[in-house]
Amino acid sequence: MLPTWLTEEYIETHLRAYCKDGQLRVLKLWAKPATEKGGNYVGVMTRIYVDYEDGNGTVQNKSFILKQTCSKDATQWAIFQEYDVYNREMDMYEVVMPKMAELLREIGVTEKLTAEAIVVDRERTIMILEDLATLRYVNADRVKQLDMTHTKMTIDMLARFHAAAIVLNQRYPEILAKNYSSHFFSRNKNGYKEIFTGLFRAFTRYVNTTPSLKNRYSAKLEHIASNLMEYAARSVDVGEKDFQTLVHGDCWTTNVMYQYDDEGNPTSILPIDFQFSSLTSPVVDLHYLFSTSLQENVREKEIELVQYHYYALKQYLDKFSYKGVFPSLHEYQLQFERRRFMTVIIANVFQPIMVYEGTEDPEFVNLYQDTPEGIRFQDSMYACEKVQRIVANILPIMDAKGLLDPQ
Incomplete structure (x- = not known):
């Protein structure tokens, strides 16, 4: 209606x-x-x-x-107001993305950058956007996740996005000077603390029902639960030596659309949904993408994929004749590794939602609240064999890297 x-x-x-x-x-x-x-x-x-x-x-x-x-009666409305996601996305579609597209045209990159905004109405807090489906853009299957071809195309898109944002921030620093500092793990905001804490409780509850996992990891996960948001915030922090740009912030299969040729091969890609774009290290987007959207055999190539992004980013910046400091590949890999705690949350807590195929009610509050309906939904996420395999594979890796120990 x-x-x-x-x-x-x-x-x-x-x-x-x-x-x-x-x-x-x-x-x-x-x-x-x-x-x-x-x-x-x-x-x-x-x-x-x-x-x-x-x-x-x-x-x-x-x-x-x-x-x-969303409706002001919805639980999540106050959360999204706290993070000012609606104004941020309107800014992205009305100002930032058109300016980035203009910059990219300077270096011969003429592909669409995202859907065009027909209307940005700040009084009503609405946007009317180009319907990408009419241009034959579709989402990849969020349950099957991305193969190597889709993954590299997505990483190249992110490199293009990151490079344009770096140049944008150099030439027009006033554009990104406001409203791009908050993210899921912001220390001065509380909305997502309740959500991630609830999701992590559900994850821990699953681990405790699996004896082989409970014996090894339960005590460690209890410690992490009380420090979850601080550890996560550190993964988004940037120091003086860290490379920084505007990131998409929520880059997974549902927020990326592809065009395909007649043989089913992806030929073009567009990102959508920029509510959580923020200024931080570009590798934050890589962790998010890798932890939510890659097929398991593709994610095993993680180090090579970071390298792929590094050289793609460098190539775009070279075309811009970028004169700023650019890290070595070794330092870039270290910056990626220093943010690996993101995978504790994203892979174990977000990914089960993103590949969910169950029948329980997916209302927002059921993601994290300890109501009977919420617990049924959360437990059903971990009833999936694929999710159980992911958890069983990734926990030993995280433990071996020291991510489950006090930070």
């Missing part, structure tokens, strides 16, 4: 401005939900359909994506 303010007149006014066509006339407007329940917790996505006649008399049939905030 369309909001009462979203009238034919409203759309007509904005389409005239976007299309630079003062004679454009909207003929019909209707809508359908754009995501299933649990598909997007941050806001409400609606696909709106518009039939209009342009100034030349040609009738067009277009669809767009309306992004609204």
Whole structure:
């Protein structure tokens, strides 16, 4: 159902401005939900359909994506307000991404950078975006996850994004001067502390039901639980010697879309959803991507994939004639390794949600609250054989690296 303010007149006014066509006339407007329940917790996505006649008399049939905030009655509304994610994403679509695309065109990179914003309405806190589905962009399968071809294409996209943001921050520092310091693990904010703590309780509960894991890791995980957010915050901290840029912040299969050729090979890629973009080390995006979205055999090539990103980033910056300090590959690998605690949270706590195929209610509060419904949902995440295998494989690695010991 369309909001009462979203009238034919409203759309007509904005389409005239976007299309630079003062004679454009909207003929019909209707809508359908754009995501299933649990598909997007941050806001409400609606696909709106518009039939209009342009100034030349040609009738067009277009669809767009309306992004609204979640309801003020929803538990997560206050959390997302605390992190100011809605203003941040509007800034990203209206200012940052168009400016980055302009910079990339200087070095001959003309591919689309993301969906275009038709409307950014700050009074209503909404955006109307280009519908990428009409351009044959789709998400990869979040359960099957990404093979090597998809992974390298995604890493190259991130390198392009990171390089453009570095140059943007050099030339126009005022653009990224506000609202890009907060992230999931911000020390001065509390919203995500409750969420991650609840998710980690669910993870620990699963470990304690598995004798082979409980005996080795239970006590260590109890210690981590009381220090979880501080340890995670350190993984996002940047020191004087750390390389820094704007990161996507939430780069996983659902927030990346691909075009395919007739043989099913990916040919083009676009990132979407920039609510959690922040200034930190670019390797934060790599940890997030690797921990949520890669097939297990691909993730085994992690060191080589960091190297791939490093050289792609360097290549883009060289095209920009970047004169700033750039780390050696060895130092870059060390910066990646120093942030590995992210995998304790992301791989064990977020990934089970991201590959979930169960039937329990995916309401936001059920992700982390200890209600009967919440516990059923959380326990069902770890009933998945794939998730159990991931946990069994990754805990010994984390333990061997000292990530489960006091930091």
